[in-house]
Amino acid sequence: MIVQTITKTEAKPFLKWAGGKSQLLSAIDLYLPRAFRREPNVTYIEPFVGGGAMLFYMLQNYHNIRHAVINDINVRLINTYKVIRDEPYRLIDALKTIQSTFKALCSYEGQKEYYLNIRERFNHSELSNVEQAAYMIFLNRTCFNGLYRENSKGDFNVPFGRYANPAICREEVIVADSELLQGVEILSGDFSQTAGYIQGYTFFYLDPPYRPLGGTSSFNSYVKEAFDDSEQIRLKEFYTDISGAGIKAMMSNSDCKGCNDEDDFLDILYKDFYIERVYANRCINANPTKRGTLTELLIRNYEEYQGKVTII
Numbered sequence: 001m002i003v004q005t006i007t008k009t010e011a012k013p014f015l016k017w018a019g020g021k022s023q024l025l026s027a028i029d030l031y032l033p034r035a036f037r038r039e040p041n042v043t044y045i046e047p048f049v050g051g052g053a054m055l056f057y058m059l060q061n062y063h064n065i066r067h068a069v070i071n072d073i074n075v076r077l078i079n080t081y082k083v084i085r086d087e088p089y090r091l092i093d094a095l096k097t098i099q100s101t102f103k104a105l106c107s108y109e110g111q112k113e114y115y116l117n118i119r120e121r122f123n124h125s126e127l128s129n130v131e132q133a134a135y136m137i138f139l140n141r142t143c144f145n146g147l148y149r150e151n152s153k154g155d156f157n158v159p160f161g162r163y164a165n166p167a168i169c170r171e172e173v174i175v176a177d178s179e180l181l182q183g184v185e186i187l188s189g190d191f192s193q194t195a196g197y198i199q200g201y202t203f204f205y206l207d208p209p210y211r212p213l214g215g216t217s218s219f220n221s222y223v224k225e226a227f228d229d230s231e232q233i234r235l236k237e238f239y240t241d242i243s244g245a246g247i248k249a250m251m252s253n254s255d256c257k258g259c260n261d262e263d264d265f266l267d268i269l270y271k272d273f274y275i276e277r278v279y280a281n282r283c284i285n286a287n288p289t290k291r292g293t294l295t296e297l298l299i300r301n302y303e304e305y306q307g308k309v310t311i312i
Contacts, residue, residue, distance in 0.1 A: 009172035011060060011180040014084060014137065015077075016146030017051025019210055021252065025057050027278040027298065028205075033248045034304040036062070036203060043067040043202040047191035049081070052177075054205055059180050069197045071187040076136050076156075077148075078188035081181065083133035088178035094134035095169035102142070102168065115142055115160045123155040141166045192238055204242060204249035208235055211266060213259045213294075229265065236269050243273075243301040255295040266297060274300045 013022070021028065036042070042065045046055055049070040059065060072078050083091050098118075105111045121127070122135040140146060143158040151157045187193060191208070209227035242249055251270075255277055256263040267275065277295040 009176040011056045011176040012173060013051040013053050013056065014080070014170070014173055014177055015051050015140045015148070017053075018147060019050060019207065021051075021053040021057075021207065024252070024278060024280050024296070025053065028054065028250070028252075029057075029061075030307040031250060031276060031298055031300060031305045033203065033300075033302050034306055036248070036306070037064070039201045040064055041066045041200055043069070043197070043199045045069045045071075045194050045197060045202060045204045046207070047071050047194040047204070048207045048209070050077075050207055052081070054207065055184075056177070056180060058205075059184075067185070067199060068183070069185045069187065069194060071189065071191060071194050073189060073191070074148075075188050076132060078186060079129055080133040080136050081186050083129050084174055084178050085181035085184065085186065087130055088174050090130045091133055091137075092169060092171050092174055094130055095137060095174075096171075098134060098138050099168040102138070103165075108162070111142075112160045115139070119156060138168055141168050191235065195238070195242060198242070198245070198247060202247050204247060206235070206239065206249065206251040208232070208251070208253065210252075210254035210296075211256055213254055213256055232266070232269065239270075239273075239299075239301070247301075249301050251297075251299040253297045253299065255297050258295040266299075270297075270299045274303065276300075 042062065044058055044062075044065045044067070046069070049055055049072045052070075055068070055070060059068060070081065102111055102114055105114055118135055119139060122132070122139060127135065139156060139158070140148060142161055142163060144161040145158075146161075147158045148156070149158050185197065187197075191206070194204075208231075211229070211232055239249060239251060253266055256265060257267055258277070276298040278298055280294060280296045
């Protein structure tokens with residue numbers, strides 16, 4: 001059973017996350033299955049939870065979700081979700097200590113050295129679950145552009161950013177998120193394992209690492225394991241399998257064709273499904289020229305949706 005928040009603060013993502021869905025929530029809501037609101041007992045599954053914008057939105061706006069399952073291959077990210085759910089006040093204490101130490105340093109060079117020391121410990125030290133979660137949040141709030149990126153060895157390697165007064169410990173957000181995550185099943189591993197959690201009326205929202213625009217970006221390297229075209233094909237097979245079982249599902253992905261008319265890889269891959277192009281602002285990108293308004297794909301395996309009936 002999902003527990004709704006009782007704090008006055010809205011539950012929202014506790015990390016900055018590339019590809020976050022905050023600016024797309026209204027569009028995604030429009031394309032939810034028409035019958036979704038009427039179902040009294042929904043199982044909601046996110047195989048790629050990422051920053052959790054969609055998760056927090058859905059749990060706060062659809063109280064007919066009685067069972068939620070989230071998953072991500074990034075074990076550090078999943079650990080942070082679990083710590084926020086199970087040990088929020090220990091995490092808050094750890095973050096307050098880090099925040100106090102960091103801000104007392106004052107100088108840019110001093111704060112940068114502290115950041116690099118924490119990054120080294122994050123990558124190579126034995127840490128408790130709370131320490132690892134606190135370090136992940138600290139690094140996320142102070143690294144360059146809020147990126148999360150790992151190299152081929154699995155080390156977080158984003159350089160220090162420049163922030164006048166970064167919000168390292170957002171206590172009310174952590175408490176609100178913790179309340180909402182009570183009852184949420186949290187998994188770490190391959191997306192395919194989530195098929196084992198289908199129960200009753202089930203809705204999947206899939207937000208995989210986006211296929212790179214132009215075929216040259218490495219921006220989907222959230223973990224050392226690459227999510228390349230072979231993984232995109234494997235994901236499509238998974239999507240086809242759950243669709244064949246009668247499960248409603250929606251997926252987001254990049255609109256490569258929007259940047260290159262000849263790149264119709266995803267259009268062909270999902271030609272048997274319903275594809276919509278929606279506008280989204282991308283604010284997190286290592287290259288400033290690639291930030292801005294772009295189209296993204298919403299792919300669904302059902303015809304009727306909330307706003308209207310699709311005309312084919």
